[in-house]
Amino acid sequence: MKIVVCIKQVPDTTEVKLDPKTNTLIRDGVPSIINPDDKAGIEAALQLKEQTGGTVTVVCMGPPQADVALREALAMGCDDAILLSDRAFGGSDTFATATIIAAGLKTLDFDVIITGRQAIDGDTAQVGPQIAEQLHIPQVSYAEDIKVDGKALIVKRQFEDRYHMIKVQTPCLITALSELAKPRYMTVSGIVDAYEKEVKVLGFEDLKNNFDPANIGLKGSPTNVYKSFTKQAKGAGTVLNVTADEAVQAIMDKLVEKHII
Amino acid sequence: MSKDIYVIAEQRDGKLAKVGKELIGEATKLAADLGEKVVGVVLGSGITEEAKNLYKYGADEVVVVDDPALAIYMTEPYAKALTAVIKECDPNVVLFGATSIGRDLAPRVAGRVHTGLTADCTGLSIIEDEEVGKLLAMTRPAFGGNIMATILCKHHRPQMATVRPGVMAALKKDDSKTGEVKAIKVEFTDADKNVEILEEVKATKKIVDITEAKVLVSGGRGIGGPEGFDMLRECAAELGGEISSSRACVDAGWIESSRQVGQTGKTVRPDLYIACGISGAIQHVAGMESSELVIAINKNDTAAIFGVSDLGIVGDCKVIIPKLTEALKKYNAEKESN
Structure with missing residues (x-):
């Protein structure tokens, strides 16, 4: 099976803090990581390869620094890596991003494309389905489990209140929940190999015949950010440092005062 | 010209989900600012009667695609049905609940009709833009909730958004309200069923919401x-x-x-x-x-x-x-x- 995994390099948003004085984000020193759902996707792809043979190609759109994320994926065991990178790609919203990634994927031969469900910096969950739409292939999102069934896959698709066992023919696209697979660690030999391998870089000139240039980048994005702001913090109330019995009394008084009890 | 706010009111097992009612409640406020109507849309099989309930929650019109092909949620038949509704009705705004169905369907449809989509919104309002007039301002958390971003979709229609369940308030149910349901006919082929659902397993443990x-x-x-x-x-x-x-x-x-x-x-x-x-x-x-x-x-x-x-x-x-x-x-x- 020829498997392609799409990953995103993201800032570790759990490490982001607000500057209490200026109420702005402190971005300095925040590490960049492979998006967690995407990493589960890499693991699922490697497991599929172990079952069926074939190759795993990892694809990332981003700035040149995203090379690090691709090397990490190679060190986990992916066979090839492609970086989609060009200044012209900057400022893309999910539609434009999916247009570029789909154009990159058209240069490859694939049976299965795996993306993470959503990235922790944007949380949109849109790029996977939009890639599938551009490539005119079926999608199964929110995948909790994947099994091979001949040339098809059987995917356990999660909903809030149920799950579906879905049989999907290849080629198809699957979006991975982080529960799908627990990512393996990089091996020492894997890390050495990863830095000997070539990461292929594809830019605007390489892909221009695979998309409409009017549909990429900031100008090709249907949506744009009008403004961004930090939330007004809810004002702090009383904080008591008293004995447990006094604390319980204070809580009871509050519940009575607010007509909760 | 594109007009009206279309709320995709999700149903599961023929029952309308709460989030659709919340969205209709919110849409009535936006519609007043736009001077437009709120249209509830239900996709499913045998759901026409249930869809009428949307009038009770504030919808001005109700549209359904009622077809056996939509009995159980599957991306492609639903995407085809909704694309047909958008092509026929030319809405100004389309809203979805940001559920595991809405977040699967909305991006697929936005891609197909080539428009913008804003995910997981927690605030919606109407603003006046110098260039294009009244626009839907879609506010959502980003960067792991560290910042809020307000997104616009200026030049493509419909303006589409998924909205977090539980954030908007439904109107008080008014049982006196009812109306006609407009049915839109969509031809489904075997090719639309591009996946096969082998089994549907509902959670046995009562899920507390x-x-x-x-x-x-x-x-x-x-x-x-x-x-x-x-x-x-x-x-x-x-x-x-x-x-x-x-x-x-x-x-x-x-x-x-x-x-x-x-x-x-x-x-x-x-x-x-x-x-x-x-x-x-x-x-x-x-x-x-x-x-x-x-x-x-x-x-x-x-x-x-x-x-x-x-x-x-x-x-x-x-x-x-x-x-x-x-x-x-x-x-x-x-x-x-x-």
């Missing part, structure tokens, strides 16, 4: 372990509430993920939220800060949760919660005997 609870007693790492939730459950029972959790406890396997509050969990706004041993990471706060009354118990007097609490208690919740449960039991017993 924490977004519906009036009182939530919520546990974080500070409750010490999975048994900590037993203590919280007992307290919640006295308050007629439910238990919920921070991400840390879900990740540790102490409790099921459906109880998680926060950026990657659910947004809740109960009358009372008691945060026990929760530090108050911004991702957690994003999911509970609209609660009416917040009481936090934490050993660490500098815990961020105190910054969003009406009443903060510096102390060990493993000591305080059992005492609180006792006090509530006594209070409830006295109330009953009176």
Whole structure:
């Protein structure tokens, strides 16, 4: 099976803090990581390869620094890596991003494309389905489990209140929940190999015949950010440092005062 | 010209989901600002009668695609049906619930009709743009809830958004309202069924929807372990509430993920939220800060949760919660005997 995994390099948003004085984000020193759902996707792809043979190609759109994320994926065991990178790609919203990634994927031969469900910096969950739409292939999102069934896959698709066992023919696209697979660690030999391998870089000139240039980048994005702001913090109330019995009394008084009890 | 706000009112097993009613409530306000109508859209099989209920929640018109091909949710037939509705009706705005169905369907359809889509919105309003006139301003958390971003879709129609369940308020149901349902016919072929659903398994355990609870007693790492939730459950029972959790406890396997509050969990706004041993990471706060009354118990007097609490208690919740449960039991017993 020829498997392609799409990953995103993201800032570790759990490490982001607000500057209490200026109420702005402190971005300095925040590490960049492979998006967690995407990493589960890499693991699922490697497991599929172990079952069926074939190759795993990892694809990332981003700035040149995203090379690090691709090397990490190679060190986990992916066979090839492609970086989609060009200044012209900057400022893309999910539609434009999916247009570029789909154009990159058209240069490859694939049976299965795996993306993470959503990235922790944007949380949109849109790029996977939009890639599938551009490539005119079926999608199964929110995948909790994947099994091979001949040339098809059987995917356990999660909903809030149920799950579906879905049989999907290849080629198809699957979006991975982080529960799908627990990512393996990089091996020492894997890390050495990863830095000997070539990461292929594809830019605007390489892909221009695979998309409409009017549909990429900031100008090709249907949506744009009008403004961004930090939330007004809810004002702090009383904080008591008293004995447990006094604390319980204070809580009871509050519940009575607010007509909760 | 594109006009009106179309709300895709999700149904499961033929029953309208709450989020669709919330969206119709919100859409009535936006529609007033735009001078347009609110149209409820239901996709499914045998759902025409149920769809009429949308009038009771504030819809001005109701549109259905009622076809056996839509009996069970599948991406492609639903995407085809909705694309047909958009092509025929030319809406100005299309809203979806940000559920596991809405977030699967909306991007597929936005891609097909080539328009913008804003995910997981928590605020919608109408603004006046110098260049193109009235626009939908879609506000959503980004960067793990650290910042809010307001997004516009200036030159493509419809303007599309998915909206978080539990954030918008439904109108009070008005049983006197009803109306006709407009049916749109879509031809489905075998090729549309490009996946095969082998099995549908509904959750056997009754899933508690924490977004519906009036009182939530919520546990974080500070409750010490999975048994900590037993203590919280007992307290919640006295308050007629439910238990919920921070991400840390879900990740540790102490409790099921459906109880998680926060950026990657659910947004809740109960009358009372008691945060026990929760530090108050911004991702957690994003999911509970609209609660009416917040009481936090934490050993660490500098815990961020105190910054969003009406009443903060510096102390060990493993000591305080059992005492609180006792006090509530006594209070409830006295109330009953009176």
